[in-house]
Amino acid sequence: MSKRNYLTKLPRSLHSANFVLHNNYKAYMEAQKSKNPICWVDVNFPSFLLWAMDVTTIFPQMHSAFQAQRKSVKKMMHELESKHEIPHTICGEVKGLIGCAIYHDNSAFHIPDPDFLVTANTSCNIVSKGFRYTAQYFQKDLLFADFPFSYGEVTKEMIDYSTAQVFDVIHDVERRTGRKLTYEKAFEWTENIMILFRIWEDICKINTSKPAPVDALDLYLFSSIMVTVPSHEKVVQLFINLYNELKAQEKANLKVDANEKFRILWHFLPIYSEKKYFQKMFDQNHISVASASFFPNPADWFEAWEYEFTYPLTMDQVDGARKKLRDSGDLGGNLEELVRIVVEGLLKMDVNTSINQKEQTLRTLIESFDIDGVVMHADRSCRTQTLPMHELKNRLSADLNMPVLLFDSDSMDERFFAPSQITTRFEAFVEMLNMKKSQ
Amino acid sequence: MGKNLSCGIDIGSTTTEIVVLDKDKKLIFADRTLTAGNVKKASELVFEKCLKEHNLKEDDFDQIIATGYGRKYVHFSTHNVTEISCYARGANYVDPDIKTVIDIGGQDSKVISITEKGDVNDFVMNDKCAAGTGRFLEMIAKTFGFQLSDLGTLALQSDTIIPISSICAVFAESEVISLTSQGHEKKDIINSIHHSIGERVHGMASRLTVEEKIMFCGGVAANVGMIRTLKQLFEIDELIIPENVEIIGAIGAAMYGFN
Numbered sequence: 001m002s003k004r005n006y007l008t009k010l011p012r013s014l015h016s017a018n019f020v021l022h023n024n025y026k027a028y029m030e031a032q033k034s035k036n037p038i039c040w041v042d043v044n045f046p047s048f049l050l051w052a053m054d055v056t057t058i059f060p061q062m063h064s065a066f067q068a069q070r071k072s073v074k075k076m077m078h079e080l081e082s083k084h085e086i087p088h089t090i091c092g093e094v095k096g097l098i099g100c101a102i103y104h105d106n107s108a109f110h111i112p113d114p115d116f117l118v119t120a121n122t123s124c125n126i127v128s129k130g131f132r133y134t135a136q137y138f139q140k141d142l143l144f145a146d147f148p149f150s151y152g153e154v155t156k157e158m159i160d161y162s163t164a165q166v167f168d169v170i171h172d173v174e175r176r177t178g179r180k181l182t183y184e185k186a187f188e189w190t191e192n193i194m195i196l197f198r199i200w201e202d203i204c205k206i207n208t209s210k211p212a213p214v215d216a217l218d219l220y221l222f223s224s225i226m227v228t229v230p231s232h233e234k235v236v237q238l239f240i241n242l243y244n245e246l247k248a249q250e251k252a253n254l255k256v257d258a259n260e261k262f263r264i265l266w267h268f269l270p271i272y273s274e275k276k277y278f279q280k281m282f283d284q285n286h287i288s289v290a291s292a293s294f295f296p297n298p299a300d301w302f303e304a305w306e307y308e309f310t311y312p313l314t315m316d317q318v319d320g321a322r323k324k325l326r327d328s329g330d331l332g333g334n335l336e337e338l339v340r341i342v343v344e345g346l347l348k349m350d351v352n353t354s355i356n357q358k359e360q361t362l363r364t365l366i367e368s369f370d371i372d373g374v375v376m377h378a379d380r381s382c383r384t385q386t387l388p389m390h391e392l393k394n395r396l397s398a399d400l401n402m403p404v405l406l407f408d409s410d411s412m413d414e415r416f417f418a419p420s421q422i423t424t425r426f427e428a429f430v431e432m433l434n435m436k437k438s439q
Numbered sequence: 440m441g442k443n444l445s446c447g448i449d450i451g452s453t454t455t456e457i458v459v460l461d462k463d464k465k466l467i468f469a470d471r472t473l474t475a476g477n478v479k480k481a482s483e484l485v486f487e488k489c490l491k492e493h494n495l496k497e498d499d500f501d502q503i504i505a506t507g508y509g510r511k512y513v514h515f516s517t518h519n520v521t522e523i524s525c526y527a528r529g530a531n532y533v534d535p536d537i538k539t540v541i542d543i544g545g546q547d548s549k550v551i552s553i554t555e556k557g558d559v560n561d562f563v564m565n566d567k568c569a570a571g572t573g574r575f576l577e578m579i580a581k582t583f584g585f586q587l588s589d590l591g592t593l594a595l596q597s598d599t600i601i602p603i604s605s606i607c608a609v610f611a612e613s614e615v616i617s618l619t620s621q622g623h624e625k626k627d628i629i630n631s632i633h634h635s636i637g638e639r640v641h642g643m644a645s646r647l648t649v650e651e652k653i654m655f656c657g658g659v660a661a662n663v664g665m666i667r668t669l670k671q672l673f674e675i676d677e678l679i680i681p682e683n684v685e686i687i688g689a690i691g692a693a694m695y696g697f698n
Contacts, residue, residue, distance in 0.1 A: 390646050397561060398648075404561075420508075421566050428523040428562060435558045 004283060007249060008214060008256045013242040017221055020238050021066075024229045025111075031056035032112035037177045040100075040114040042131060043227055044122035044351070045145055046166065046342050048193050051230045052185040053173060058111050059228045060134070061127070064096025068272035068412045076103045077413050092381035092412030094130035101134045113138055116176060118169060120145040122352045124384045141176075143169045147347060151354045154347045162343040163336070170339075183335040190331055190338060192231035195322060197296070199239045200226060202309050204295040206246045208369055211260030212288040213249045215279070216295065217270050223294050240313050247311040261286035262433050265365055267293045267376040267392075268385055269411040277419060285430045291369035293350065297361045298368040355388040359395055366400065373433050375426075378408040380416055403436060405429035442499045445696025446489070448482055448516065449525065449688035450474060450509030452546050453658065455481040457489055458689035459500075464532070464697065468493060469686050478509035486515065502696030506688055520695050522688050523551055523562050529691030530654045531557025533681045538650035541640060541669065543659035545573040550644040557694070563643045569608040571639030573659045578612050579632050583625055590629055594664025597630035611635070630664065637668035644673075654679040656687045 031038055038056045041047050047057045067073050073092070076099040080086040084102060086095055100111060117140060119131035128144065135142035145165040148158045170181050200223070206213055222242060229235055264282075266289050271278070282289060307321040325331065332338040346352070350361060366374070376393055378386040389406055397404040407425050410416035443462035449455065451474060459468040468489050474481045482505070490496065497503075497515060505516035506525040513519070522542075530537045530553060540551040547566035554560050565571045569578070580587040601623055603611050611632075618628050636659075655678050659665050670678050681687065 394646070394648075418567065421564075424508075424521055424523070424566070425564065428521040428559065431521060431524045432559050 004256060005254055007254055010218060010245055013245050016238050016241055017225060020229060020234060028058055028112055037115050038112050040117045042119040042127060044120040045118050046346060048189040049170060049186055052189040053179045053181050060097040060100035061093055062224055062228045063100050063111055065272055071273045071414055074414055079103055092410050094126055096412050097130045098134055101137050114140055116141045118143045120147055122147050143172050145169050150347050150352050154344055158347055159340055159344050162347060163340050166339055166343055186335055186338055187331055190342060191322060191325060194325060195318060196226050196231050196239055198321060199243055201296045203243050203246060206250055207290050209250055211255035211257055212290040213246055213255055215256050216289040216292040217266060220270050236318060243313045256288050257286050259286050260288045262372045263288050263290040263370060265291045265371045265374045267374055269379050271409050271411055273414040274417055281426055291365050291371060295365060298364045355391055359392055373403040376406040378406055380410040381412045403429055403432035444500045445693045446500050446503045447689040447692025448505045448513055449692060450478050450482055450507040452508055455485055456686045456689040457485040458686050458693045459489060460693045471685060478512040482513045504692040504695045506692040520692060524559055525688045525691030527551050527553040527559045528557045528694040529687035532690050532694055534679060537652045537654045537679060539653045541653060541655050542657040543573055543640060544657040548572050548640050550647060552647045561647050563646050565643055571636055575608045575636055578608055582612055582615060591662035591664035593626050594630040594633045597626040599627040600634045601627055601631040603631055603635045633664045633668045637672045641672040651675060652679055656684045660684045
């Protein structure tokens, strides 16, 4: 079994990421102390618009995901079900969110209580219900944005409606905080997020190299930082450093597995608490996780701005990209246009799209990253995304003549992880990969 | 120096089977024993018996392939392969026209779609719930005080299907007692249990493309009631149940030795 080179675990960037997260949690406590408005927000709402109003945003779903990585949610889940009578059939993500409110055992950083909460029903109403329950617990207001599901094209009517929904939330926040969302501030924060996405694209693209320089699942932490930590300069610098660290590895020919035999795509969420288990199985079989469905869709790889980043990436280059974005006018000329553009992007997000669009995204990733097989995680904690997986599996394996493994587990709740069952399925999948390769 | 022999050992939760194929892939030895919770002992027992009967040594084998849930604990094996791949290969050995394998064992059930060469095309498994496995039949046999081997014949005496509403075998047991108290005949209840298991397997199979010929194997393949139920649910006239159904996995493992 090959042992992973320590450097392919991105030690420098990981250290920086932990530092950024630590400071983020510190900022929560400072906000509580200074009585800055604190909002618990759903990951599906464009929170950078709240950052533009200097509202402190906390993402309880992400907080519980970090706890799950530390394997410290088991007790919480058990107590929620037994003491607080939360049904065990509710998904782990929602239990994690409720647990952030009602369960405390000092195993994770404390997060302050909210002054108000914001949720959106992108693809799943259960999370919104979880936010409603949590809001009732705190006796605080819940602001709700209703986004229509996209079965195909995103129409003007959908954008009109969703824009109005976002503005309803924004105006409510303005009223309760006394702070106005200006176009300039909204532009600045939206621009920051766009820059991060641009760098993120190039980071993920590095893994088209063979063998892969990085395990795609090791990049998941950074994708969640992008969405949940206000994208100030330190976060942009983190992504610049990540890009440079990966590029340096690529140039030094450092690979996850120099004897890479198979490249797989991981579909949907990782299992937060079982990273080591999967790494061991991948290493034993010389498998690189070259891509994942949380990677940007290669079909959308940025042609906007036509700005090429080069190694080593510097803040000057990023500022150049920023200037080009501003000059392009792609973020609209006023607040309404900007929000419409943001909303259109939201409606096109994978979680809000139909099986046909998901299939296209996966096909594009499979082709771009030269994938040999797909592993699909049917996540108990996200049934709406799991629902189309059987059909997706059948389409991909039939059309592409490719082994596709579908197994069920839970990204959040470690009690639903069954190693011996998963091992049997995984080993059969590897045997299928080997057979396919020998033909 | 090897004698071009390939040995397959299938360590199941209940039984352990061994098969030896010669260089022409002809079956020259087969045996079976109870695993009895001791993988090491069971595998050594069948292997030593094989060596003694045919005057062989361990070195005479080019490959010793282990499969089944205990496959990683056969210390004298050269490789281990999952039972999914071995059942595919074993089915192909029996009849190259077999395209689908349905395996219902004591603890799990699986449906495997296979290629003409005996490779796995796709598979689905249930190893988390007793309701779609032979374990359910064992529970019902115990509840009614019947021999497990008699259940199939009893099921054939009925054409009635009473809906079993519980999705869990444990709760279904209580439901069965309740149905008995309501005056339902045991043969009807037993037939309904067969139907319930068959429906779960059929539901699982619907995630794949099921093509004939279909082979039925595993411990439950000896149950004539289940054979009828599966034919009804899959709407087929012919279900292949090989003579040597218990050793299909071991045959498949031995066949992998020639890869």
